[in-house]
Amino acid sequence: MIDARIVRDIGLDFGIDEIKITTAQPLQDAAARIKQQIRAGFYLESEHWHLRNIDDFCDVGTALPKARSIIAACQCYLTGECADLDSAGDPQGLIARYSWRNHYSDLKERLELLAAVLKEKYMASCVVYSNGNIAEKPVAQRSGIGYYGKHSIIINQHFGSWIVLGEIITDIEIHPDSPDTGDCADCTICIDACPTDAIIEPYIIDRRRCIQALTNWYGILPDEIAKVWGNRLYGCTDCQDRCPINQNVKPQPPRTEIGYVGPAVSLRGILSMSQKEYRRKYARNQMAANWINFKAIKRNALVALGNIGDRSTLPLLDEYSKDNDAVLAQTARWAMSRF
Numbered sequence: 582m583i584d585a586r587i588v589r590d591i592g593l594d595f596g597i598d599e600i601k602i603t604t605a606q607p608l609q610d611a612a613a614r615i616k617q618q619i620r621a622g623f624y625l626e627s628e629h630w631h632l633r634n635i636d637d638f639c640d641v642g643t644a645l646p647k648a649r650s651i652i653a654a655c656q657c658y659l660t661g662e663c664a665d666l667d668s669a670g671d672p673q674g675l676i677a678r679y680s681w682r683n684h685y686s687d688l689k690e691r692l693e694l695l696a697a698v699l700k701e702k703y704m705a706s707c708v709v710y711s712n713g714n715i716a717e718k719p720v721a722q723r724s725g726i727g728y729y730g731k732h733s734i735i736i737n738q739h740f741g742s743w744i745v746l747g748e749i750i751t752d753i754e755i756h757p758d759s760p761d762t763g764d765c766a767d768c769t770i771c772i773d774a775c776p777t778d779a780i781i782e783p784y785i786i787d788r789r790r791c792i793q794a795l796t797n798w799y800g801i802l803p804d805e806i807a808k809v810w811g812n813r814l815y816g817c818t819d820c821q822d823r824c825p826i827n828q829n830v831k832p833q834p835p836r837t838e839i840g841y842v843g844p845a846v847s848l849r850g851i852l853s854m855s856q857k858e859y860r861r862k863y864a865r866n867q868m869a870a871n872w873i874n875f876k877a878i879k880r881n882a883l884v885a886l887g888n889i890g891d892r893s894t895l896p897l898l899d900e901y902s903k904d905n906d907a908v909l910a911q912t913a914r915w916a917m918s919r920f
């Protein structure tokens with residue numbers, strides 16, 4: 582069995598913030614939890630594609646049949662940049678902090694360097710993920726990367742919840758670390774801070790109400806959610822912004838410039854783009870990945886314009902109110918009704 586410290590030291594040398602090890606055992610508790618939440622209706626229909634086979638999703642043996650260990654990793658993305666950019670006459674749509682750059686690609690590249698060393702040194706077979714189709718959060722908890730906050734996001738001891746996760750599934754046996762058994766004690770700040778009351782009980786998110794999940798769901802947003810949507814274009818981090826653990830995390834210089842988008846983009850710009858232009862302009866960022874619904878992004882932009890209420894955008898909204906797409910047309914009319 583390989584000492585975890587050897588693997589950790591190689592990974593840290595490649596600039597990975599934290600590395601922990603767990604076994605390749607299926608994550609049966611996580612599978613049961615996800616199934617139960619799907620049965621309760623807390624997942625959006627559009628998310629079911631990646632949860633089509635929950636048992637496979639929670640078993641890394643699906644990716645590598647002879648898997649023995651999972652090398653779990655995290656990378657902090659907190660920088661000191663300003664999040665609320667205002668540009669007079671050009672209303673801006675906010676981008677959630679984790680998507681200002683493509684930290685998933687950055688972490689994956691670093692993990693691939695580590696995997697290459699393991700292949701050479703130990704003849705290991707490796708499959709590398711970041712934001713991939715495996716149960717990343719349960720892997721992170723079991724390996725000791727972090728514990729679940731009541732907002733259902735993993736909290737790391739050093740970097741709070743400002744982290745992206747990644748993994749190497751491998752057939753070599755590495756000494757496992759212990760799970761992180763931390764908890765939030767009696768804090769309920771994120772539950773109270775959520776603008777849509779999506780955290781229906783500790784650790785349970787009703788994704789039909791969560792702005793983060795709805796960002797990529799295409800349809801008419803309920804009025805009560807659209808009104809508190811603010812000027813978000815992509816994602817939501819209110820529950821993380823208010824978490825006291827996150828207040829103690831030290832911002833760092835940007836770790837990567839892959840797929841840079843920044844804290845905000847022009848809403849007029851988004852509404853003037855074709856899908857092709859959008860995917861080309863933000864090509865290396867996850868907000869333009871092929872599984873992101875461009876019409877949902879446009880719907881978000883229309884909702885944001887309705888909440889901003891800049892009268893100079895009325896002609897653009899009027900144009901969209903006659904769009905052939907019923908969701909965009911109805912959302913534009915909703916936005917105009919907000920003025």
Ligand code: SF4
Pocket residue numbers: 732774775776777778779780786790791792793794817818819820821
């Ligand atoms: S991401 Fe936003 S909407 Fe979703 S639970 Fe957190 S605060 Fe609520």
Ligand code: SF4
Pocket residue numbers: 730731732764765768769770771772820823824825826
């Ligand atoms: S805000 Fe409080 S309850 Fe929510 S994740 Fe942070 S510590 Fe836990």
